[in-house]
Amino acid sequence: MAVAAAVIRCRRLNIPRAFVISMMINAIQAAIGRSMDPLLTPPAGNSLHIKASSVDGVQIYTCSGGEWRFLSASASLVDSSNSSIFIGTYAYVYSPKHVSAIGTWSLNNSEGVIAESGHAASEVTGRVIAFRGNKFALPAFLAQASSHLFDGTASLVSYIQQIPSDGGVPPGSSSCRKGSRQVHIPFEADYWFWTQDRQPPSVPSELSAIGLMIEGFFGTGHVKYVFNGTSWQQKNITASMYDVPGGILVGRFFIESHADDAGGSFTWEVFNPNGWTVTAKSASPGVQVDGSSLPWRLFSVTSASFNESFLGPITQVQMISTRGGLPPTPMQAQAVVETWKIMLLQWSFKVCMKISDSECTIT
Known part of the structure; x- marks a missing residue:
């Protein structure tokens, strides 16, 4: 995601300021409260933007094979702090081909945006990446944006949370008989919409980079692991890069099969018309910020092409x-290896x- 500003003045981030930022993040998370289930919370680098509540929400179930099967859902959305403000709609239709899809949210645009874009509303479709619930309760989920319109x-x-309040649960299976009609079950839920920050989150001191952050991307892809008989070994990692989750494809990330002369093999490529490629090597050991995800890392660029801009070269x-990408734990590995010798695990990153300038002024 490009970062644009008329005037930017920057200095190297010092420890006290990083500590203050960390404390602010903790305070915000404490204020948000019940959404801070780590499984259902977006990665660092995303901020809560809109809180919406459902109105006239309904989930439709159909009787199939003696069980009630979820078919579709819909709701109007209002501002959670002022129910008189209508802000959009939610809709979902189940498809066996897209079982991870979780719905489409249409959010009204302001008058200024309508004049600029020509559209009264914009849409985001989400893909579920984390889920808590069972058939006896409306589930809580975290969805990652998969497309925008x-x-x-x-x-x-970038991310949408469903925070259930009430309803949405189908009747008991005993009421599902041949010839049963569809049932419409009211539900209430909050939807929290997150956006990707234009600046990176605070990082551990050993990952601090010297200079000005000039460009950021969201990546999602796979990590390849091979089981050697006793443990999982990482063999490759690939990802597509977007401006935001579900946004415009701008490039790719991969590991070169052969390192360059300076030992770099981690490669980021941004496509034309203003494309460039940088290859880098690790500048410090990775830091496990989230125990369920790949370590955060800092790299130093070792070679590049088309790496010049008015801001200077990427260093x-x-x-x-x-988010994600770790192999099974030792306890899980025994069960997994009986089925797979090679694993491809989904992951995402920013x-x-x-x-290189540690102090700069850009006009």
Whole structure:
């Protein structure tokens, strides 16, 4: 995601300021409260943008094979702090081909955005990446944006949380008989919309880069592990890079099969028309910020092509805000290896490119 500003003045982040930022994040998380289930919370580098509540929500179930099967859901959305403000709609239709899809949210645009974009609303579709619940309760979930339609409020959404309040549970299976009609079950839930920050989150001191952050991307892909008989060994890692989750494809990340002359093999490529490629090596050991995700890392650029801009060449890369990508734990591995010798694990990350100046003024 490009970072644009008319005037930018920067100095190297010192420890006291980093500590203050960390304390602010902790305070915000404490204020948010019940959403801070780590499984259902977006990675660092995303901020809560809109809180909406459902109105006239309904989930439709159909009787199939003696069980009630979820078919679709819909709701109007209002501002959670002022129910008189209508802000959009939610809709979902189940598809066996897209079982991870969780719905589409349409959010109204402001008058200024309508005039600029020509659309009264914009849309975001989400793919569920974390889930808590069972058939006896409306589930809580975290969805990652998978696509956007039209410019406006929803075009910047990176993650959506469903926080259930009441209802939505189908009747008991005993009422599902041949010839049963569809049932419409009211539900209430809050939807929290998050956007990707334009600046990276605070990082551990050993991952601090020297210079100005000039460009950031969201990546999602796979980590390849091979089981050697006793443990899982990471063999490769690939990802596609976007401006925001579900946004525009801008490049890719991969590991070169052969390192360059300076030992770099981690490669980021941004496509034309203003494309560039940088290859880098680890500048410090990875830091396990989230125990369920790949370590955050700092890289030093070792070779590049088309790496010049008015800001100067890219010299460092931070891979942060990771989610997922770890192999099974030792306890899980025994069961997994009976089925798979090779695993491809989904993961996501945010990458930030930095130039070398530790103190700068850009006009």
